[in-house]
Amino acid sequence: METALIIGGTRFIGRHAVEEFLDHGYEVTVFNRGNHDNPFESDDRVAHVQGDRTDDAELAGAAREVEPDVVVDCVAYYPRDVRTACRIFDDVDAYVYISSGSAYGAEVMPKREDETPLCDCTAEQAKDDSHESYGPRKAEGDRAVFAAAEDGVNAMAVRPCIVYGPHDYTERLDFWIDRVRNDDRVVVPGDGTNVWHRAYVEDVASALRVVAEAGDPGEAYNVGDRRMVTLEEMVELIADALDTEVEVVHASERELSIGDLSLDDYVLYRDYPHVLDTNKLAALGWESTPVDEAMQAAVDDHLDSDRDGSEHDPGRENEERVLGVLDTL
Structure with missing residues (x-):
């Protein structure tokens, strides 16, 4: 039986990765600081090594203790x-780094692994922890994977777009589910045709395994829903999953300004379409979950949780002002 070491492994993508590898017959160990609840604490199939991945000695100790065949770096x-992990795990069958669609440095459609340029990353950005440096840092991590592969390390990268599904602590989708659940009229910024490619978390987890088993060292693989939906279609999928109906109300930048709102106040809105080409991953045998099934799972998990996405709420009272004016037009 092969052994998988999941660096992270208890919150969102990592949690689903653990389940994916278990379902495919791997012995699984998670390595993390133990700062979050461990959903596998009572599961004797999952071992836990506590440590800080930023401490080279502790990471190397985990490598010696587990002797993994596959490492997934969440x-x-x-x-x-990434450079440290590629050095420590230089003899594993597969080291899979979770990168991001944000690593791409050009607004083109679609974004392809072997064509679309990555973000540049300055020395300052490489150490910065701000949101603005996230894409450059992920891109530089990709370049570390490519360099390690040239030195013979079986290192690969997986680039998800916006990830959604059960246990999503970001609560980005939870905001929209909460809106649809509680309001008959849902304000959608723009004309509703905005596209920000999303990836169902279980599909990301399966991509990690497929790439570990069949990917080529030095390669990156995009992952996202094979069927993309617009922002308005996403709202309609949520309504279907909740077995309810809502009226979608489009609001332009000018109309939103009536309520002191802007397009960018809405989570999962993006002006230029963000679309990833997933054919390279599909060629390895990966498949994605139908979006209606994925959304149903996300909604069911939302209903079982206490998440409401309120941190992303632009303010319902502000929206009511917008709706009031739109009703008079």
């Missing part, structure tokens, strides 16, 4: 993290 947020 929490490599800095290029140094």
